[in-house]
Amino acid sequence: MIKQALLGEFLHEAESTRKLLKAIPDSALDWKPSDINWTTAQLASHISEVYNWFEGTFNQDVFDMGTYTYDKGDVSKAENIVAKFEENVAKAQKVIENSDESTYFNEWKMEMNGNSLFPPMPKVQVIRSFLYNHLYHHRGELVVYLRSTGNKVPGLYGPTADDKF
Template identity: 70%
Template sequence: MLVQSLLGEFLYEAEGTRKLLNAIPDSALDYKPAEANWTTAQLASHIAEVYNWYQPTLHQDVFDMATYKYDKGDITKAANIVAKFEENVLLAKAALETAKDEMMFAEWKMVMGTADPIFPPMPRIQVVRGFLFNHLYHHRGELVVYLRSTGNKIPALYGPTADDKF
């Protein structure tokens, strides 16, 4: 029941992520609001990458970021980022569909090449909600600001936006 509930939210929110990534024009990919920030392309690529973390988060008790490898591909075109998202979202969906409710309460931790956790170990369900879901929503919010700052329209995610006619 728990995994099914997570899967429902995952599917709904993946559609919103898809709409947002599809709204990025190539002309906005190099934009970044400040020197310390990622470019739009880097941020969008990171959003697509979060879906690549579902398998190790749901099916490993320890996620070692020191050994994690990810090929983001060519991020010079928005369509390439969307294609990577589509690839990763299918893998994430499969990882979630094969998860079991009882796995959600097992302790999980992230490390960086040692046994010492990067942050305190916690039940997997907390990691799914925070590290996967909420983390993604945070970055989608940033991307909305990037798009708005570059004069682009924002797709409706939770209802109409200022770009929609009422």
Template identity: 70%
Template sequence: MIKQALIGEFMHEAENTRKLLSMITDSALEYRPQPHLWSVGQLASHIAEVYNWYGPTFAQDEFDMGSYIYDKGDISKAANILEKFEENVANAKTVIENSDESQYMNTWTMSAGGNPIMPPMPKIQVIRGFLYNHLYHHRGELIAHLRATGNKVPSLYGPNYEESQRS
């Protein structure tokens, strides 16, 4: 039953993420609001990459970020990022569908080279916080970046500002 709820939210939010990533223009990829922040391309690539974390998070009780190989792919074109997203989201959906609900309450930890990064917690809490909410957070950042470049952004949870101003 929990798995069906996770899949439902996953599918709904993957579509929202797809709508957002589809609105990125190549001309916006290098924009960053401040020098220390990720560019639009880096942020969008990170969003696409988080879907790669579903496999190790669901299948293992420890995720070692120290040995994880981040694969941002070619972020020189928005279409490349969207393609990476599509590949990763399909794999993540399969991971959820094949997951074992009896493992959802297992204690899960994240480390880097044996050093804890996050406190141990039930895997279901990690799935909701580290995977799902993490993506929503970065989508919000990406929306702010895109708005600052003058690009349009999609409505995700009802009309966006532009749509609400139409008479």
């Protein structure tokens, strides 16, 4: 039952993420709001990468960021970021579909070089916060990036000011 709820939300929200990533023009990829922020390309790539974390979150009780590697690919074109998203979201969907609900309340922790980065918590809490809510947070940032560069924003939870009524 929990799996079906997680999968339903995942599929619905992945479509919103897809729409948002597809709205990024190449001309906005190098823009960033300040020197300390990511560029649009880096932020969009990070959003795509979060889907790569589903395997380590659903299927492991310890996610070791010290050994984690990820090939972002070529982020110089928006279509490449979308392609990486599609690759990662397909893998993430399979992870959810094949997950064992009986492990959802196992203690989960993230470590780096043997040091705990977060207090241990039930895996299902990590799924909702580290995976799902984390994505939503960064999508909100990306909406601001698109608006700040004069680009249209697709409706994620209903129409936006760019939509005709």
